[in-house]
Amino acid sequence: MNASRFHARPLAIMVLLAAVLWCITFALPWASFWIKISLSASLLAGISLILQPIRREELRFDLRAVLIGLVSALLLYGIFWFGRTVSMALFDFAGRQIGMICHKGDGTPLWVIALLLFCVTGPSEEIFWRGYLQRNLMMRFGRWPGWALATTLYAGVHISSMNFMLVGAAAVAGAFWGAMYAHLGRLPPVILSHAVWSSVIFAVFPMR
Numbered sequence: 001m002n003a004s005r006f007h008a009r010p011l012a013i014m015v016l017l018a019a020v021l022w023c024i025t026f027a028l029p030w031a032s033f034w035i036k037i038s039l040s041a042s043l044l045a046g047i048s049l050i051l052q053p054i055r056r057e058e059l060r061f062d063l064r065a066v067l068i069g070l071v072s073a074l075l076l077y078g079i080f081w082f083g084r085t086v087s088m089a090l091f092d093f094a095g096r097q098i099g100m101i102c103h104k105g106d107g108t109p110l111w112v113i114a115l116l117l118f119c120v121t122g123p124s125e126e127i128f129w130r131g132y133l134q135r136n137l138m139m140r141f142g143r144w145p146g147w148a149l150a151t152t153l154y155a156g157v158h159i160s161s162m163n164f165m166l167v168g169a170a171a172v173a174g175a176f177w178g179a180m181y182a183h184l185g186r187l188p189p190v191i192l193s194h195a196v197w198s199s200v201i202f203a204v205f206p207m208r
Contacts, residue, residue, distance in 0.1 A: 011136055015133065015153055017044065018040075018044055018153075019157045021040035021044065022040065022157040022158065023160040024036070025037050026160050026161040032107070032108045033104040033108075034108050034112070034113050034116050034117070034121075035108075035116070038116045038120040038121045041124035041125045041128065042120055042121075042124045044124065044125075045123070045124035045127040045132075048127060048131070049127065052132055052136075054127070054131055058186070059187060059191075060188065061188045061192070062188075065186065065188035065189040066189075066192060068184070068189035069188070069189040069190070069192025069193045069196065070196060072176075072189065073196035076176050076193065076197050077197060077200060077201060079172065079176070080169070080201065080207065081207065083168075083169075084207050087165065091164075093164070093165075094165055097165040098165050098207060101163065101169070102206045111203070113199075114203035114204060115199075117195065117198040117199040117203065118196070118198075118199040119195070122191065122195030122196075122199070123191045123194070125194060126177065126181075126187060126194050127187070127191070129150065129177075131187050133153065134146060134147060134150035134181060134182070135181075137149050137150050138150075138182065147175075147179060147182045150178055151178050154174035155168075155171035155174055158170040173194075173197075177194055180193065
């Protein structure tokens with residue numbers, strides 16, 4: 001990870017911007033949800049790269065990064081299947097709220113959703129949430145306190161969805177990818193894990 005000074009003000013502004021963008025994405029009915037989330041994530045990633053550029057070699061994919069990314073995506077998919085089963089047994093509202101997540105953006109072709117998630121949303125979210133936000137928080141507060149704070153913020157911006165299951169899912173996924181980044185110190189495997197997992201769970205084999 002790059003060793004650079006911690007700047008609290010731009011970090012706080014970026015978190016506030018993320019909260020506003022996520023609120024707009026979930027609350028406003030116009031346009032496709034998947035296009036809105038892709039635009040929001042790519043805007044955050046673009047600004048974060050301007051504020052704190054990432055060296056090209058830090059984004060290089062090698063065989064190890066690909067293997068870790070694919071295996072971790074499969075593992076997280078299994079965790080979500082287990083979580084879905086448990087949640088539906090415990091909460092009457094779980095099935096309805098999971099269905100609301102899976103049916104967001106109905107009318108958008110599945111191949112478009114998969115392409116956006118794999119090529120835009122997944123990579124952009126990791127560049128911002130882990131490569132910018134978590135990296136800075138770990139530098140300031142330490143590896144695991146920074147991970148915990150970044151995970152909390154990632155889950156927190158999803159509160160605007162007013163969907164308990166989505167907030168919980170964001171907390172689990174954010175903790176998972178954040179722990180990967182904290183342990184590995186590399187973005188490529190985390191980017192691939194997020195890109196593959198999200199495109200599969202929302203477009204290829206959705207949990208309806």
